Amino acid sequence: MIVALLNLLIVFKALLRDPELRALMLVFLLLVASGTVFYASVEGWDALDAVYFSVVALATVGFGDFSPQTNAGKIFTIFYLLFGIGIFATLVGKVAVIVIQGSPHMRSGAIKQDE
Numbered sequence: 599m600i601v602a603l604l605n606l607l608i609v610f611k612a613l614l615r616d617p618e619l620r621a622l623m624l625v626f627l628l629l630v631a632s633g634t635v636f637y638a639s640v641e642g643w644d645a646l647d648a649v650y651f652s653v654v655a656l657a658t659v660g661f662g663d664f665s666p667q668t669n670a671g672k673i674f675t676i677f678y679l680l681f682g683i684g685i686f687a688t689l690v691g692k693v694a695v696i697v698i699q700g701s702p703h704m705r706s707g708a709i710k711q712d713e
Contacts, residue, residue, distance in 0.1 A: 613696055622689045629656070629682050636678075641671050656682040 613619055633652030637643050643651070643664070651664045655675070666672045 609697065613693060616692070616696060619689070619692050619696065622685065622692055626656075626685055626689050629678075629685060633678055633682070636674055637666070637671065640668055640674070641666055652678075655679060656686045658683060658686075 630649060630652045633655075634645060634648040637648035637651055638645055641648070647664060654661060654664075655678070666675050
């Protein structure tokens with residue numbers, strides 16, 4: 599268990615060394631923050647509900663427990679999703695490429711489990 603957690607930490611540190619991935623993460627976080635502020639102010643949701651909806655919508659999960667009720671909220675959501683899903687998909691794809699191909703940082707720092 600400890601070895602798995604240490605390997606996960608190594609992978610996470612290697613991911614953060616990639617400048618393109620850091621930029622994508624920053625854009626994604628800014629997107630979630632802007633969605634959170636918008637939904638909290640326009641739809642009147644509390645901060646937790648607004649950030650929850652922002653992330654669930656961008657991840658295309660769509661539980662259906664929240665949805666915009668105002669016209670402004672619906673219009674914002676259309677453009678938020680058109681832009682945001684592309685950013686999220688690019689971010690997930692970049693993480694997958696780094697993990698599958700392995701970065702030099704991950705290869706050199708991986709901890710092997712005793713078999």
